[in-house]
Structure formats: structure tokens, C-alpha cells
Amino acid sequence: MNTGNWQWDTFFEAFPLILEGLGITLGLTVATYLFALIFGFVWTLLSAVRIKPLRWLFRWIMEFIRSTPPLVQLFFIFFAWPMVPVVGFAMSPFISAIIGLGVHFSTYIGEVYRSGIEAVDKGQWEAARALNFSTGHKWSKIIIPQAIPPTIPMLGNYLIIMFKEIPLASTIGVAGILNLANSYGAANFRYLEPLTIVAILFLVLSYPSAILINKLERKMNRRFDKKEPTGSKSLSEEEKEGAVS
Amino acid sequence: MTESIVSYKDVHKSFGDTEVLTGINLDIKPAEKVAVIGPSGSGKTTIIRMLMTLEEPTSGNIIVDGSNLWHMEKNGQLVPANEKHLRQVRGDIGMVFQHFNLFPHMTILDNCMSAPVHVQKVDKKEAKQLSIEMLEKVGLGDKLDSYPSQLSGGQKQRVAMARALVMRPKVMLFDEVTSALDPELVGEVLEVIRDIAKEGEMAMVLVTHEMEFARDIADRVLFLDNGVIAEQGPPADVLENSTNERLQSFLHRFRS
Numbered sequence: 001m002n003t004g005n006w007q008w009d010t011f012f013e014a015f016p017l018i019l020e021g022l023g024i025t026l027g028l029t030v031a032t033y034l035f036a037l038i039f040g041f042v043w044t045l046l047s048a049v050r051i052k053p054l055r056w057l058f059r060w061i062m063e064f065i066r067s068t069p070p071l072v073q074l075f076f077i078f079f080a081w082p083m084v085p086v087v088g089f090a091m092s093p094f095i096s097a098i099i100g101l102g103v104h105f106s107t108y109i110g111e112v113y114r115s116g117i118e119a120v121d122k123g124q125w126e127a128a129r130a131l132n133f134s135t136g137h138k139w140s141k142i143i144i145p146q147a148i149p150p151t152i153p154m155l156g157n158y159l160i161i162m163f164k165e166i167p168l169a170s171t172i173g174v175a176g177i178l179n180l181a182n183s184y185g186a187a188n189f190r191y192l193e194p195l196t197i198v199a200i201l202f203l204v205l206s207y208p209s210a211i212l213i214n215k216l217e218r219k220m221n222r223r224f225d226k227k228e229p230t231g232s233k234s235l236s237e238e239e240k241e242g243a244v245s
Numbered sequence: 246m247t248e249s250i251v252s253y254k255d256v257h258k259s260f261g262d263t264e265v266l267t268g269i270n271l272d273i274k275p276a277e278k279v280a281v282i283g284p285s286g287s288g289k290t291t292i293i294r295m296l297m298t299l300e301e302p303t304s305g306n307i308i309v310d311g312s313n314l315w316h317m318e319k320n321g322q323l324v325p326a327n328e329k330h331l332r333q334v335r336g337d338i339g340m341v342f343q344h345f346n347l348f349p350h351m352t353i354l355d356n357c358m359s360a361p362v363h364v365q366k367v368d369k370k371e372a373k374q375l376s377i378e379m380l381e382k383v384g385l386g387d388k389l390d391s392y393p394s395q396l397s398g399g400q401k402q403r404v405a406m407a408r409a410l411v412m413r414p415k416v417m418l419f420d421e422v423t424s425a426l427d428p429e430l431v432g433e434v435l436e437v438i439r440d441i442a443k444e445g446e447m448a449m450v451l452v453t454h455e456m457e458f459a460r461d462i463a464d465r466v467l468f469l470d471n472g473v474i475a476e477q478g479p480p481a482d483v484l485e486n487s488t489n490e491r492l493q494s495f496l497h498r499f500r501s
Contacts, residue, residue, distance in 0.1 A: 116328070121346075123342060123344050123345075123346035124348065126297075126346060126347070127300060127340065127342065127347075128340075129297070129298060129335075130297050130299070130338075130409070131339075131364060131408070131409075131412065132335055132336050132358065133363065133364055133381070134332070146348075146349065
């Protein structure tokens with residue numbers, strides 16, 4: 001046995017086989033991310049409800065989901081959820097992975113949205129009020145267009161972080177690149193080359209994305225530095241001023 | 246007799262334990278220009294912020310064109326107004342802020358057009374025409390496609406005025422609109438306000454530290470002190486002939 005040695009023919013044999021799983025891995029990444037982006041918005045709304053006990057409940061649920069390992073959540077949804085009486089039902093590994101990882105990351109995305117909204121200057125809300133905008137238009141025309149663009153780099157970062165957690169789905173049998181590499185290793189008693197291939201694929205995909213996001217971040221910073229002078233004032237300062245002047 | 250466009254009836258306002266306004270009674274006639282002066286902390290800004298529904302009075306009533314602003318009738322009883330009622334009544338009021346509060350993600354033209362289009366449901370073409378006219382009036386006809394970040398403070402404030410004017414309010418509020426400007430830019434903004442005032446039909450309430458300006462354009466000057474209107478009348482009476490000591494010492498700081 002010379003399993004410790006690097007074999008190029010194994011590498012080239014395994015490469016196309018593993019590459020076949022890339023579609024699944026990327027597809028799962030995109031689907032999970034979209035799920036998280038949409039569901040994150042739901043968290044933002046829920047954690048801002050006016051009724052205090054409800055708000056606490058929703059924030060506590062968010063905190064709970066965030067502090068539990070995604071792997072445990074994945075296992076719960078795939079293995080335990082079908083056993084839950086009345087409401088439980090079985091889902092395919094792919095769908096389970098989207099929901100499990102999507103819900104987990106949506107709690108982070110929800111926080112990102114919230115920080116973006118809180119960063120919108122108080123004067124913008126007041127201007128929307130003074131111009132008599134409806135609640136719907138205030139959000140769609142004034143607040144969201146200002147709240148979301150500055151968070152795009154942060155959202156991009158979560159995409160990369162999430163992408164690196166996607167292999168967790170292989171534990172419930174989603175046939176992504178890690179799963180295929182594992183199968184190849186088990187069948188041929190060689191893990192070095194297939195797992196190296198997996199590492200390379202992840203590196204090749206996430207490193208350029210990280211650079212891209214860095215660039216985006218710098219661009220956004222430049223764009224939002226040139227803000228209205230109101231932006232430089234803290235909320236409390238403005239409040240005091242509004243209160244007494 | 247002329248109906249008032251705005252009436253404050255025994256309006257009080259507290260922030261926490263501090264009572265800022267302790268009983269404001271004020272009637273503003275249509276087309277009347279009112280300047281509000283007073284030391285900082287006297288509640289000048291709070292008076293107009295309550296009218297713009299940015300601040301809720303602690304007690305008392307504000308009547309706008311016959312409608313109670315902060316209360317509505319329900320089963321024959323006055324109850325606190327809901328958002329729908331507030332929207333309906335405040336539609337007659339416009340405001341220009343100290344810090345402009347332009348929408349930074351929109352061009353100058355869109356800043357002006359957005360409210361007529363989305364709030365008043367004016368036809369887009371018509372709103373554009375109206376906005377361009379208004380921007381030309383404030384001397385910014387050549388900046389339609391610029392963004393707020395590309396303008397000087399004085400230009401921003403002129404856009405803010407155009408944006409409020411496009412809505413054709415019956416009452417326009419000016420909240421220390423020159424306080425955040427570099428001194429050399431104050432003149433251009435005051436000039437525009439003067440032009441607006443000359444046109445006449447709109448009531449204006451100006452919270453200001455520009456005494457000369459207040460004297461020029463106001464029909465009436467209010468001196469706010471200790472939470473009440475301590476002195477009011479024609480500019481000449483209040484700014485020159487008053488015997489109120491607090492007012493005199495306040496004015497003294499502006500003469501040098």
C-alpha cells in the first residue's frame with residue numbers, strides 16, 4: 001500500500017467524477033442563499049413588531065437558531081422532523097439542506113438588514129413623513145433603497161461563509177463534491193487526491209469571490225462617504241436638538 | 246372674519262420630565278408669515294414639529310384648516326388620531342429642515358417628483374413639468390440630474406424648498422433652514438424664501454435666528470420664552486419697541 005503518495009493518475013481520474021457534483025453544490029448554495037435572503041427579511045419584520053412580548057419571543061428564537069450548530073439543525077430537519085407528530089413530514093436531502101442551512105443563515109442576514117435600516121438617517125424618516133408618504137412608499141422608495149446597498153458587502157461575506165458550510169449537506173446525502181469525493185475515496189481506498197480536489201475547488205471559487213466582495217466594499221464606502229451632512233450626526237445628538245431648540 | 250388655517254389651543258409638550266411648552270395658544274391666518282424667535286431650548290422647533298406630526302403634543306389641540314390634527318372623532322368621542330387621519334390632515338403642510346434631508350439616492354429632479362407622483366398621484370409628466378418649473382424658480386434648473394452629494398449646502402436647501410413647494414402646501418414650515426449653512430451661503434437661501442413669501446397665498450412659519458430677515462418678511466414675530474409665547478406682534482413692535490426684559494437681552498446678543 002502506498003496510499004500516502006500523491007498519484008497524478010488518481011487525481012485525473014477522480015477530477016471529472018467529482019466535478020459532476022459541482023452543479024449540485026453550487027445549486028444548493030444559490031438556492032440556500034436566496035432562501036436566506038428572503039427569510040432574513042421575515043426575521044427583520046418579526047424582530048420589529050410593536051407588541052413587546054412577541055418581539056422578545058421572535059428575537060429569542062433568532063438567538064436560539066444562531067447559537068445552535070447548523071449541523072444539528074440539519075440533522076433535526078432531516079432525521080427528526082419526519083417523526084414529529086401531526087406537523088412532521090419527510091423531505092428530500094436537497095430540500096432539507098436548503099431549509100436547514102437557509103433558516104440558520106437567514107438569522108444572520110436578518111441582522112444585516114436591521115443594521116442597514118438603523119443606519120438610515122433619522123432625517124430621512126422625517127422627510128418621508130413631511131412629504132406625506134404612505135408607509136409602503138416610505139419603505140420601498142426611501143428607506144430600503146438606502147438601507148440595503150451599504151450592506152451588500154456584508155451580504156456577500158455571508159454568501160462566502162455559507163458556501164463553505166454547504167458541504168454539511170453531504171452528511172444527509174446531498175451528492176455535492178464532498179459527497180462524491182468521499183464515495184470515490186471509499187471505493188478506491190484513496191482519499192488524498194479526491195479531498196485535495198475538493199479543497200482546490202472551494203479555494204478556486206471562494207477566493208476570487210472574496211476579492212470581488214472586497215472591491216465592492218471599497219466602492220460602496222466611497223459612494224456612501226459622500227453623504228448628506230446629516231449623516232455625520234448621531235441620533236442622540238439630533239434628538240436632543242429636536243427636543244429643545 | 247378670516248378663518249385661521251392653523252390654531253394651537255393650549256398645547257403642552259414634555260420630553261420626559263422636562264416640560265418644554267407650557268400652554269401655546271396661537272392662530273395663524275391663511276397667507277400669514279410668522280417668524281418664531283427665542284433662545285435655544287425655548288421650544289421653537291417643537292412648535293412646528295408638532296404641526297408636521299413629527300412630535301406628538303402632550304396635551305391640547307392643533308386644528309388645521311378645521312380638522313383636529315392629533316385627534317379624530319370615533320363614536321362621538323375624540324380619540325388619538327391614527328396614521329390615516331394624520332396623513333389626511335398633514336397633506337396641507339410642508340416643511341423644510343435644518344439639515345435638508347434630501348434623499349441621497351435620488352437625483353434632484355426625482356427628489357422633487359417623488360412625492361407628487363407617489364403621494365398625490367399626479368401624472369408623471371405633469372409632476373416632472375411642475376418640478377422643473379419649481380427647480381428653475383429656486384435657480385437650479387441646470388442641476389436636474391445631479392445628486393444631492395454634488396451640491397453645496399445652499400443649493401441643497403433650495404432643492405429642499407422646491408421639493409416641499411411642489412406639493413402646494415397651505416402652510417409651509419421652515420426649521421432654522423440657514424443654521425447648518427456656511428455664512429456665505431445663507432443669502433441665496435433667504436433670497437428664495439423672500440421670493441416665496443412675496444407670492445403670498447401660502448402661510449409660512451419660520452423658526453429663525455436671522456433677525457433682519459424676520460423683520461423683512463414676517464407679518465408677525467413671536468418671541469418664545471420659558472415654554473410660552475412671551476411677546477408677539479408686528480416685527481417693529483417686537484424687535485424694536487418691546488419692553489420685555491428677556492426679549493431685550495435676547496435681542497441684545499444679536500446686535501453688535
